[in-house]
Amino acid sequence: MSAPGFTEVFSHLLEEYREGRAAPPFQAKVDTRFYTDPAWFEKEKAALFSDGPILVGHVAMLKSNGDTFTHDHLGKPIMVVRAGDGEIRAFLNVCRHRGVRLVNSDEVINKTSFVCPYHNWTYGLDGALKHIPLHEESFAGLDAQCHSLKALPLAICEGLIFVNPDPLGSIDLEKHMGMVKADFAAFGMADHVFFRQTVTTLKTNWKLLVDAFQDGYHVTRLHRKTVGPHFIDVVSRSERSGDHLLSVVARNEFADALDLPPEQWDLRRQASCAMYLFPNVEMIIHPDYISYLAFFPTKVDETVVVHGCFIEEEPQNEKARAHWERAFDIIENGVFRPEDYFVCEQAQIGMSSGANSHLLLGAHETGVKAFHDLLAEKMGPYLAE
Ligand code: FES
Ligand SMILES: [Fe+2]
Structure with missing residues (x-):
């Protein structure tokens, strides 16, 4: 062709x-x-x-489930992960408790979950909040679903991964490409x-x-x-x-x-x-x-x-x-x-x-x-x- x-x-x-x-x-x-x-x-x-759609990488950079890379060049901490279901997702690389960065690596790194270094709140590869240490004592009644990692719009075209840095934004790659x-x-x-x-x-x-x-x-x-x-x-x-x-x-x-x-x-x-x-x-x-x-x-x-x-x-x-x-x-x-x-x-x-x-x-x-x-x-x- x-x-x-x-x-x-x-x-x-x-x-x-x-x-x-x-x-x-x-x-x-x-x-x-x-x-x-x-x-x-x-x-x-x-x-x-x-x-709007910004190119952040290629699917070949994330070979295995759990592979994750960070991207800080848009002035926001972003991470892109191949989740447990094989889907590629983007999140703000920010803990929902008190905002600390979750993944710190310049290289692609394989993760099974994202554990915040500060108080160890733990998120799944899908961004869901999975564990809060001393939950019942300190955060009883907290709605975990409202504290998933903040997802960013992501779309893939011909292997190229595009992210919209605005969590409330959208991506229309058919139109863009x-x-x-x-x-x-x-x-x-x-x-x-x-x-x-x-x-x-x-x-x-x-x-x-x-x-x-x-x-x-x-x-x-x-x-x-x-x-x-x-x-x-x-x-x-x-x-x-x-x-x-x-x-x-x-x-x-x-x-x-x-x-x-x-x-x-x-x-x-x-x-x-x-x-x-x-x-x-x-x-x-x-x-x-x-x-x-x-x-x-x-x-x-x-x-x-x-x-x-x-x-x-x-x-x-x-x-x-x-x-x-x-x-x-x-x-x-x-x-x-x-x-x-x-x-x-x-x-x-x-x-x-x-x-x-x-x-x-x-x-x-x-x-x-x-x-x-x-x-x-x-x-x-x-x-x-
Ligand atoms: S800031 Fe992440 S667990 Fe507290
Ligand atoms: Fe040149």
Whole structure:
């Protein structure tokens, strides 16, 4: 099965390339305070990150009943657990007695119950309050059902786990994912195996990171000593799909597709496909694995980046494991950190310096413009107070 959305963008890019069409001249200005204004930042957090589906992981991260991971990057302590019935659920990681955190681990951890360290109130994997020490003496008549862990709306699409951080909110993934669900299905997202992820705090506004991953202009320049030589300069295209953006960047093998019928196009070898998944995720479809970057805004000039990697099957031996460790290390420590993350942190310093009242976007940065247009649609245009 081919990925319908990406195939369409690929075909449009191929058409442009065949006809030698140049990108029409274009210039847009963006107020630098878009990235430095604390009041606007608070509006973004409220509008985009407080009540809607946010990607927190993949079903492959929770292999066994009782497997649990925590997620604190939305400003709330969240835990996601595969309960005793195999269902995946999300709760606030908060004891209902006096609010203490229940699970403290950066890794996936297997639990049979959640025992609060403070006074040992104990909850089942389904969130139900199971035991209160000295119950009869201290809390006689307490209604345990009213003191279950606070559940969060959760839904799964093609193996990807989305949580709404608002306990009173809802999730409609059919609507949210729309057509991109078929693209994830085509790449076998649900059947992938979780390999590993890293969490990094960067001194940059979250939108500069999305900008960088929507930008086809920098690939052969910033990355000239690393991945840049694999790509044709500024042959790239981004298109909207619902609230998301599908980007195709031509690899050196792109021209091979000119003489082939669509069913023989190889999107993963002739191009690099990446998806901006609203509001804060970049999924990257590599030739033989899928990675994602999730950008969680913590301050106007600080972002937590989760970089995760999914492969098609469990490594069968040490050699295979070492191969994937190396692949992850090269992209994380050889490309993203020294190149993309570096320029985002530097741009944040530049934005705050007063050197520029505006930044400029040109004809080869329409992917960045498309991201900004999408935000403007959701929040209205940026207006300095
Ligand atoms: S705060 Fe959790 S048992 Fe008291
Ligand atoms: Fe880059």
